[in-house]
Every structure is written in C-alpha cells, then in structure tokens.
C-alpha cells in the first residue's frame with residue numbers, strides 16, 4: 001500500500017515553461033525593469049548593466065555549480081552586494097520578487113492536476129511536494145496558493161530551503177520522516193529522470209516518470225503521460 005506520494009512540482013503540478021524554471025528573454029527583461037524601478041524608488045540610480053554585474057552575473061556563476069554542489073545557489077550574498085553598492089536597505093526577497101513575479105504570475109497548473117489531486121486525496125493518500133527550485137520556497141508556495149493547489153499538500157519540501165537537491169535522496173528522506181513512513185510506503189513522481197527517478201532510486205522509493213524530454217537517467221519503475229493518470233496507476237499497483 002502506498003500511503004504517501006512525493007510529487008515533483010515543475011512539469012508535474014505546475015507548467016514551468018522554461019528548462020531552468022527561471023525568467024527568460026522578454027519576461028526576464030520586464031522583471032529586471034521592475035527591480036530597477038524598485039531601486040530607483042529607494043533613491044538608487046542603477047542600470048541593467050549594473051544589475052548584471054552586481055547580481056545576476058555572479059549568481060549565474062554559483063547557479064552553474066548547482067549540480068556539482070548538489071544544492072542551489074544562494075541569492076543572499078548577491079542581493080547584499082547589490083544593496084550595498086546601491087546604498088539602499090531594501091527587503092532582499094521583495095527585491096528578488098520584483099524580478100521573479102512577471103514570470104511566476106504566468107505559471108499555470110499542468111493538465112488535469114486539480115482533479116488528480118482531489119482523487120488521490122479521496123483515496124486517502126498523503127501528498128508532499130519535493131522540488132528542486134532556484135529561489136526560496138515561499139515564492140512557489142504563493143503560486144500554489146494562487147491556483148488553489150496548496151491545500152492538497154500536507155507538506156512542501158523545496159531544495160533552496162533545505163540546502164540539498166535531487167538526485168540526492170536527502171529531501172525524500174526528510175519527507176518520509178515527516179510522514180513517519182518507510183520507503184516502500186511511498187512513491188516518487190517526477191518528470192526528470194536524472195533528478196527525480198535517480199533520487200527515488202537512491203532513497204529506495206519506487207518511482208513514476210511523467211514522460212518528458214528529460215529522459216536521461218535511470219529507468220523508472222512506472223511511467224505515465226501526466227498526473228491525471230496517477231490514480232489509475234496506483235490502483236493497478238495496489239491491486240497488483
């Protein structure tokens with residue numbers, strides 16, 4: 001019997017629209033303009049080049065090492081550098097949010113997610129998000145709340161907050177401990193084999209791959225086309 005389901009977020013619950021789950025091109029530009037406007041309001045005259053040199057450039061260098069370090073790059077030192085150079089003392093996360101919001105506001109639930117989560121809960125399953133994210137979890141929790149998805153989850157585990165990323169099994173183990181569950185009572189569901197299926201393997205948790213272009217990595221135990229197919233898969237697993 002599978003009593004708890006550990007769900008990856010991007011490509012499973014939310015459609016993220018970019019490979020890295022970060023603002024790109026025009027949306028990125030709009031976010032940077034909003035960040036500059038917030039800085040200008042606080043009295044700092046900065047340019048797009050300044051933002052790149054003080055914040056995004058150095059952060060990108062750290063971000064590029066996330067796979068090696070198996071944790072996400074911290075924003076804090078770079079936001080501190082920016083605020084110091086600008087001579088302002090703004091709330092760091094409000095400043096980052098000015099950049100992220102135009103992108104975050106565009107994220108929408110994946111196909112059939114509301115119905116699937118309702119159905120899984122009515123089957124008595126306990127649900128958690130176990131997600132690699134490049135920003136603090138609060139940014140994503142707000143998006144889940146906005147789409148009325150937050151209430152389905154008993155707990156949210158975000159890599160940024162926990163200082164570890166999949167394919168490390170650490171977040172999955174934290175989730176299992178939260179549910180007081182053993183690995184064989186859980187199922188890990190994700191769209192990236194190298195992260196989600198590998199983490200499931202490492203934690204000894206059976207895995208379900210949601211078919212996607214991210215097919216490099218270990219073989220999953222099961223595969224489906226979307227979360228909408230998970231209730232039927234679970235029934236077939238449990239009736240064996």
Ligand SMILES: [Mg+2]
Nearest residue numbers: 008010011191
């Ligand atoms: Mg994903």
